[in-house]
Amino acid sequence: MAPIAFVTAAMTAHRAARPGWRAPVPVICCGNVTVGGAGKTTLALDLGRRLVSAGFAPHYLLRGYGGSARGPYRVAGADPVSVAGDEALLLSQVAPAWIGANRIASASAAIGSGANVLVMDDGLQNPSLCKDLTFLVVDGAFGFGNGRVMPAGPLREPVSAAAARSHALVLIGNATPAAKTALPRDLPVLGSRLVPEPASYALAGKRVLPFAGIGLPEKFFATVAEVGGVSVGARSFPDHHAYRDREIIEILEDARRAEAVAVTTAKDFVRIAPRLRTEIAVIRVTLEWQDEAALDALLRSVVGGPGSKR
Numbered sequence: 001m002a003p004i005a006f007v008t009a010a011m012t013a014h015r016a017a018r019p020g021w022r023a024p025v026p027v028i029c030c031g032n033v034t035v036g037g038a039g040k041t042t043l044a045l046d047l048g049r050r051l052v053s054a055g056f057a058p059h060y061l062l063r064g065y066g067g068s069a070r071g072p073y074r075v076a077g078a079d080p081v082s083v084a085g086d087e088a089l090l091l092s093q094v095a096p097a098w099i100g101a102n103r104i105a106s107a108s109a110a111i112g113s114g115a116n117v118l119v120m121d122d123g124l125q126n127p128s129l130c131k132d133l134t135f136l137v138v139d140g141a142f143g144f145g146n147g148r149v150m151p152a153g154p155l156r157e158p159v160s161a162a163a164a165r166s167h168a169l170v171l172i173g174n175a176t177p178a179a180k181t182a183l184p185r186d187l188p189v190l191g192s193r194l195v196p197e198p199a200s201y202a203l204a205g206k207r208v209l210p211f212a213g214i215g216l217p218e219k220f221f222a223t224v225a226e227v228g229g230v231s232v233g234a235r236s237f238p239d240h241h242a243y244r245d246r247e248i249i250e251i252l253e254d255a256r257r258a259e260a261v262a263v264t265t266a267k268d269f270v271r272i273a274p275r276l277r278t279e280i281a282v283i284r285v286t287l288e289w290q291d292e293a294a295l296d297a298l299l300r301s302v303v304g305g306p307g308s309k310r
Helices: 002-016 040-053 088-091 102-114 157-162 175-184 198-203 217-226 245-257 292-303
Strands: 027-030 057-061 097-099 117-121 133-139 168-172 191-197 206-213 261-265 280-283 286-291
Touching: 027 245, 027 292, 040 057, 040 088, 040 117, 040 286, 040 292, 057 088, 057 206, 057 292, 097 102, 097 261, 097 286, 102 117, 133 292, 191 198, 191 217, 191 292, 198 280, 206 217, 206 245, 217 261, 217 280, 245 261
Parallel strands: 027 117, 027 133, 057 097, 057 117, 133 168, 168 191, 206 261, 261 280
Antiparallel strands: 191 286
């Protein structure tokens, strides 16, 4: 697979080198170098909440994976997941979210609707917009896999290439020795970990049947144990899995037989038919930062505020 991986890396490098459009508002990118669940959306949600709390009007830009909408399309809360995709629905609960493969068109539409900061969920390998602040998101447990580019490994491009276009690395969870060795040495590292929201601890001591269709389901199952849920089994599905009603009904029936509560992630929950959600508990997580001041300083450097460059 190495020759094909070399071609993949070369094509990504060629695409990433194209000049982009400089938007009249700051652009913040949450990207990664691996395929699948590093935590980009979790970071985007965190940044959006911070910006809203600081009085800004952020809007999200993303492709809308798993949805049929073609952009630029502003997500509405009532949109079914088949139209908007799960990530866009989650983000739209914090700030307006725009779907579209053409990031310039989406950015222009967002700015025209009042955005004064743009937050990209993914897009590190997309050169169409110039980024003012790019976070390279890394899952500490997974790291960079075998360190090889697709199809020989899980990387979209070499780590060094992604790091060269990033301003900081967001490390989620404790890094394995292999991951620590592979981390770029020339980027500031912002350590963080996923923590359950307080309401999730209501499941402590209860029998639960967890299920998840995310990039790394094991992370969710570990969170279930962290809040004290007593698992009677766990069900894994592919990332962005489009749940059929029959699958959810079977999970609910199994949970009843085991005298347990079916529990899933916020991302999975929006992919379930509303009529089947009433018996399902959701564990929501947020990021807890080792050095929150360092993160805030980076944000101020691009969006404004005390000590900023703007």
